[in-house]
Amino acid sequence: MSRLQVVSGKGGTGKTTVAAALALALATEGKRTLLVEVEGRQGIAQLFETEALPYEERKIAVAPGGGEVYALAIDPELALLDYLQMFYKLGSAGRALKKLGAIDFATTIAPGLRDVLLTGKACEAVRRKDKSGRFAYDYVVMDAPPTGRVTRFLNVNDEVAGLARIGPIHNQAQAVMRVLKSPETAVHLVTLLEEMPVQETADGIAELRAARLPVGRVVVNMVRPEVLDGETLELVDGVARSSVARSLSSAGLGGARRGGNAEKLVGPLLAEAEEYAERHRLEHDQRAVLTDLGLPTHELPLLTEGMDLAGLFALATELRKQGIA
Known part of the structure; x- marks a missing residue:
């Protein structure tokens, strides 16, 4: 299994739910997983029924077998302060820049920099080791932007090319891309058995492959039970x-x-x-389209009573049964 698991999908397909279930599935048997949110929606906190996540790694769940799930909501402004402190030792001067609005200004006029900061924080967690030389986390799961934006988001090297061709920002982007384009990373796409989400999934896979980003699996979410064959x-x-x-x-x-x-x-x-019968034919046709993509495909059931913490653990168990974790 790749150590950085990126989860994307068309809006409304439940990509955040799948990312959270995947983090739980990977954390079983004593593993440590970090679940990263990059869009500022606090969707992870809602799923795990906890308070809003701060800009720090916080334990939010214990998986079967004693594994642990930590979560981090990455704030690009605070990530930039970390970056300035790391490379330029600005300290209080960096905090003063934030008060003046310079940090927000920088991340707004240079969206490529914002993506470097968000992906860079996740990649840093992938590479981080403790004093004994062991990785701090066995897996990092990223709840990434939707399919239409995920390739550009992950392809930060191209985004930064117009900002800095040399220097620390350029070097940071190169280090991030070494992780994102390596076997350490897998990008999974979440879809529904409907025409538009499936088509967007196919388009997203084509874009990821064109950018030489490692495509992982397709997860079909909210699959209704088959009443009649x-x-x-x-x-x-x-x-x-x-x-x-x-x-x-x-x-x-x-x-x-x-x-x-x-x-x-x-x-x-x-x-x-x-x-x-009409829905059955539609779903059959969309399954055929997904099969033609040539990727491992997994299906998660529709939870008719709604999504809660128990449902999240049930989906994690289903993912493990299907061998995705």
């Missing part, structure tokens, strides 16, 4: 209304007379069956 649906498609009415009557669901309860149920039942 294709063969049964073909039988339903050709069934006569009178036959359905007789079957309902024999089951005690209304009299056999014309206009009885059984006959009134036929129309709504057949309409529901047709709707299900």
